[in-house]
Amino acid sequence: xxxxxxxxxxxxxxxxxxxxxxxxxxxxxxxxxxxxxxxxxxxxxxxxxxxxxxxxxxxxxxxxxxxxxxxxxxxxxxxxxxxxxxxxxxxxxxxxxxxxxxxxxxxxxxxxxxxxxxxxxxxxxxxxxxxxxxxxxxxxxxxxxxxxxxxxxxxxxxxxxxxxxxxxxxxxxxxxxxxxxxxxxxxxxxxxxxxxxxxxxxxxxxxxxxxxxxxxxxxxxxxxxxxxxxxxxxxxxxxxxxxxxxxxxxxxxxxxxxxxxxxxxxxxxxxxxxxxxxxxxxxxxxxxxxxxxxxxxxxxxxxxxxxxxxxxxxxxxxxxxxxxxxxxxxxxxxxxxxxxxxxxxxxxxxxxxxxxxxxxxxxxxxxxxxxxxxxxxxxxxxxxxxxxxxxxxxxxxxxxxxxxxxxxxxxxxxxxxxxxxxxxxxxxxxxxxxxxxxxxxxxxxxxxxxxxxxxxxxxxxxxxxxxxxxxxxxxxxxxxxxxxxxxxxxxxxxxxxxxxxxxxxxxxxxxxxxxxxxx
RNA sequence: GCCGCUAUCGUCUAACGGUUAGGACGUAUGAUUCUCAAUCAUGCAACCAGGGUUCGAUUCCCUGUAGCGGCACCA
Numbered sequence: 369x370x371x372x373x374x375x376x377x378x379x380x381x382x383x384x385x386x387x388x389x390x391x392x393x394x395x396x397x398x399x400x401x402x403x404x405x406x407x408x409x410x411x412x413x414x415x416x417x418x419x420x421x422x423x424x425x426x427x428x429x430x431x432x433x434x435x436x437x438x439x440x441x442x443x444x445x446x447x448x449x450x451x452x453x454x455x456x457x458x459x460x461x462x463x464x465x466x467x468x469x470x471x472x473x474x475x476x477x478x479x480x481x482x483x484x485x486x487x488x489x490x491x492x493x494x495x496x497x498x499x500x501x502x503x504x505x506x507x508x509x510x511x512x513x514x515x516x517x518x519x520x521x522x523x524x525x526x527x528x529x530x531x532x533x534x535x536x537x538x539x540x541x542x543x544x545x546x547x548x549x550x551x552x553x554x555x556x557x558x559x560x561x562x563x564x565x566x567x568x569x570x571x572x573x574x575x576x577x578x579x580x581x582x583x584x585x586x587x588x589x590x591x592x593x594x595x596x597x598x599x600x601x602x603x604x605x606x607x608x609x610x611x612x613x614x615x616x617x618x619x620x621x622x623x624x625x626x627x628x629x630x631x632x633x634x635x636x637x638x639x640x641x642x643x644x645x646x647x648x649x650x651x652x653x654x655x656x657x658x659x660x661x662x663x664x665x666x667x668x669x670x671x672x673x674x675x676x677x678x679x680x681x682x683x684x685x686x687x688x689x690x691x692x693x694x695x696x697x698x699x700x701x702x703x704x705x706x707x708x709x710x711x712x713x714x715x716x717x718x719x720x721x722x723x724x725x726x727x728x729x730x731x732x733x734x735x736x737x738x739x740x741x742x743x744x745x746x747x748x749x750x751x752x753x754x755x756x757x758x759x760x761x762x763x764x765x766x767x768x769x770x771x772x773x774x775x776x777x778x779x780x781x782x783x784x785x786x787x788x789x790x791x792x793x794x795x796x797x798x799x800x801x802x803x804x805x806x807x808x809x810x811x812x813x814x815x816x817x818x819x820x821x822x823x824x825x826x827x828x829x830x831x832x833x834x835x836x837x838x839x840x841x842x843x844x845x846x847x848x849x850x851x852x853x854x855x856x857x858x859x860x861x862x863x864x865x866x867x868x869x870x871x872x873x874x875x876x877x878x879x880x881x882x883x884x885x886x887x
Numbered sequence: 888g889c890c891g892c893u894a895u896c897g898u899c900u901a902a903c904g905g906u907u908a909g910g911a912c913g914u915a916u917g918a919u920u921c922u923c924a925a926u927c928a929u930g931c932a933a934c935c936a937g938g939g940u941u942c943g944a945u946u947c948c949c950u951g952u953a954g955c956g957g958c959a960c961c962a
Binding site: 377378379381411412413414416417475479482483486489490492493494495496497519521539542544545548549550553555556557558560562563567582583584585586587588608610611613615617618619620646649650651652653655656659660661662663680681682683684685686687689690691692693694700763765766767793827828831832842843844845846847849850856857858859860861862863 | 888889890891892893894898899900901902909910911912913920921922923924925926954955956957958959960961962
């Protein structure tokens with residue numbers, strides 16, 4: 369039996385988002401599962417839409433989320449070249465073959481005529497379709513015009529009668545009336561093939577066994593089925609996957625409609641296994657008996673569990689909250705050593721480093737501030753990995769993305785705190801009262817903490833006792849101390865923070881706080 | 888407009904004609920707690936509508952409605 373061969377066939381726009389990940393992930397998963405090959409083929413037949421370094425940018429994005437290829441422009445194999453613009457002679461040969469067989473014909477209609485035709489058809493509430501004007505020009509005459517250098521395209525001669533039935537793994541049988549399918553252009557006037565010719569020729573020549581693509585291709589699938597027929601080739605199995613819709617569910621996810629580039633997703637601090645996990649769960653669920661209650665799956669589990677037979681036919685909406693949940697779960701299941709390592713790589717490679725696609729991606733406003741703060745802290749983190757590990761451990765189950773970390777840990781690394789009014793709870797006690805409360809409790813804390821011995825019972829006793837003396841609610845005093853020593857209203861348990869900070873630092877912060885409150 | 892596909896809690900989904908329609912996210916409440924998070928309970932929340940078929944339809948068929956997708960010398 370031949371090996372399974374899958375392919376991702378993007379146009380090299382350089383743009384990769386969660387929708388594209390979702391479309392290409394199954395190829396990778398299935399290739400791994402069945403020991404097949406995952407191929408990257410670049411469909412750059414539209415010369416008007418070339419992006420510099422687009423191919424490299426996409427490969428970078430896919431590989432960073434864990435989708436690897438066995439063959440492609442960057443990994444030559446025996447089926448190359450893997451870039452369609454380098455295969456033009458191949459398409460010409462097969463287009464000519466179709467003309468010779470009478471399955472295709474030269475068309476000399478101008479773009480202007482076609483546009484007018486479309487407008488007229490729309491005005492008459494008809495489906496815009498080529499009217500077949502050049503369909504019956506005798507071949508010899510057409511060839512003469514071609515030889516004379518007349519601008520022309522090659523169209524496939526789609527039958528006018530009958531029905532074409534397409535077989536799909538996800539959709540089953542889909543049939544359309546042939547009269548509803550137009551004579552698709554196969555070769556453009558510039559000598560490049562259209563997608564329709566190129567995809568069929570290449571899937572055949574590259575011996576693709578299973579062609580997986582977005583279901584936005586479903587309407588043109590019959591054209592491809594017919595082309596296989598015309599060539600006399602056995603088509604691969606096809607699977608059309610449902611789209612991911614933008615959060616409103618109004619449009620398919622795209623850069624224009626709510627999609628973030630993968631470069632930004634990674635830079636924000638989503639883990640690649642979370643990206644895979646979430647993307648695959650759009651439009652697919654494992655068998656109930658194999659499913660995990662928490663819906664968290666590692667890549668190797670996805671490889672085991674995924675198959676095309678349970679893929680949905682309905683589009684799924686992008687849900688940021690669920691993605692966040694999945695990411696936080698994946699962060700939590702890492703050991704602290706792994707997490708530290710991941711944070712360093714993330715900070716160095718994704719935040720301080722550049723993605724190829726950055727050169728043509730509009731930066732988000734958080735990206736530059738994140739870069740600044742990572743620049744500020746990364747070396748400090750690395751200077752004392754033990755300290756970083758301890759601090760990070762306190763935050764591991766509080767963060768959603770890695771980019772939360774520098775903000776969450778800042779007070780461990782700063783020598784001074786800068787407060788805003790909103791960093792204090794002044795509902796029950798004003799700043800003056802807070803200042804004197806802190807001033808009065810400071811010696812008592814000094815007494816119990818001066819040896820850096822942070823005993824929980826002592827700490828509780830002192831704070832609660834002091835609050836009682838003042839006639840304060842216990843929580844108000846804890847909160848004031850929290851604001852003073854961490855610069856914020858929420859933090860991990862204070863004593864655990866102090867164990868890391870050490871009493872001298874805590875004391876300095878309290879003194880600073882007293883001054884600030886009295887300004 | 889035409890063609891195609893689809894339709895289960897707000898969202899992602901489970902269900903191979905018979906279930907109190909299950910889970911997850913989110914949300915609400917409670918427990919815990921010095922705050923936040925985490926954790927653990929608990930609550931709210933869905934079979935698009937109308938016809939069939941059947942002893943019995945969320946499930947099968949038809950119609951309607953709605954949504955999405957497609958209708959380029961773009962992929």
